Amino acid sequence: MKNLCYLSFFLFGVLGHAQTALYNSGNIRIHDQGQLGFHTDLINDAAFDENVGLAGFYGNDQIYVSGAFAPTFYDMEIANPTGVLLQTGINNLNNTNFIVGDFLTFKNQTDVSYTFLQNAFYVGDSDISQVDGYAGVTGQSSFTFPVGDGVQLRPLILRSESENPLTKCAYFFENPGSPTSISDSFDPTLSSRELGGVTGVEFWRLQGSVPSTIQISWNERSNIPFLTDDVNTIMVVGWSKAEKQWVPLGPTGAVGDLSTGYASSESFIPDDYEAITFGTLDVPEDFLDLENYIVSANGDGINDILMIPELLELSPNNHLKIYNRFGSLVFEQENYTDQFKGYSNVSNFVIDREQGLPADVYFYIVTMDDLGLDFQGFLYLTR
Structure with missing residues (x-):
């Protein structure tokens, strides 16, 4: 006999928001083979973390997730072109299926993220379905963050020396010297002497305490020809919290051409840096x-x-x-x-x-x- 999903909740109208909301003040649980589809907002003010089945966000109206507790779902999927805005985080235990639409977080609030737990993974990430904001991972040493800006998927590949207690990543298609999503700024003209230039097009923010290497890629939108005409000079650079400037995070020797390619870093501790992007190790004329x-x-x-x-x-x-x-x-x-x-x-x-x-x-x-x-x-x- 198929197990059912038994719910205890209230539906009510949210002031200033057209659709109703599912308000959890009790103990909701999705049992094995159970399925719960959200077509409305979720206000989660109680434990919602013993789930085994599938939870999905569907429809055409943007869905909000808020409340005092971050829900933890086993299998997840999103098929909502206007996305799911996280005002409180979501944890994923097993699989996330990106179909269409983004999980969105406020990029000036690093405490809220879509977080993949120890054995979690995902499929289907693309330009039309990703995490536009902070994605997190815990209990894993290697992970590719499915982050972007809602227009393009711009993943960051992380390889750590040991399992991460928690690490988070977000992508910004913004000038690091004058970003619009956050109040901090990271002037591309302030760099260590060995750097020849730093891009003013895009950057990533990565949090983590475990020594790690990363790989990031560029495409035509990155406008690498404005930075350099020699792919061999491209390298990963980071805004040092201690030095208050951009410094090298890896060797040169990027792979690709001026339209598409990728660069890898040497090992570093993410928490020592505010932002990460592309720079060059051009030899100054003097x-x-x-x-x-x-x-x-x-x-x-x-x-x-x-x-x-x-x-x-x-x-x-x-x-x-x-x-x-x-x-x-x-x-x-x-x-x-x-x-x-x-x-x-x-x-x-x-x-x-x-x-x-x-x-x-x-x-x-x-x-x-x-x-x-x-x-x-x-x-x-x-x-």
Whole structure:
């Protein structure tokens, strides 16, 4: 015998809103094989979290979900072209089926999200059905956020070192320097010295406490040709909370062309950054060539250490960065003297530290703060 969904609720008119609402003040439960379709608003002021069947949002009028408690549904689907506005969050235990319409949240309220729990997943996300606002995930280490701006799906792929207690993501098709959805701003002209530019077209906001890598993509609407004419210079950048500027979050070496493509980051902690977008590692025109160096880290006492005499003599206040041929940062030192001996000191660079960096050609950038000059060159590491 098919299990039924037994409900205890009241229907009443909502002042200022044309349609009625389902008001839950008791203990609603969707049993196995049960189905509950919402064609009206949901005001959830009691526990609604022991569900097994299917809950769906249907119709053509926008539906509001509000109340003191976030409902937790097992299987979910949305087939409402005007969308479902979340004034309180929704949790999904199993599957979400995006058919048509968006789950919407206020982008200036990060505490409300459509959240996928530990074993939850989704299907059907597209330009016509997504999360326009904050999507969250808990208890998972890898997840693709089905976020967008209600016009295009603009997912962010997250890969974390361990399961996330909770991480959230939203996409903004807005200039980060003057966004309309939030009061914060992240001026694209404020960036660290190694960046050549930061896009003023779009950005993502990502919250999370677990070290993670991400992948974001661009399309024709991203207007990448305005940022650069060389795909190889594109990288993921983040607005640092500590530095109050855009800084690199990954290597160059993006995949694609100027119309479509994607870039990946190195490992970082999302909570350390306010926003994420695309930037370039273009070499500024005022870079001057210093010498190219050879470091033979074999312990014979000859060229075992990278020595740049000009730093100590002309600019004790300096900043050295060394990158491998793929654009990944492998060594960084402020006020460098002679610390580089062929080993990485960057915690997020995966390597056998006891064996040191592999013999190869490396690229270095050094900032001489006392002179206001930047230099670049190549480093040949042998063993």
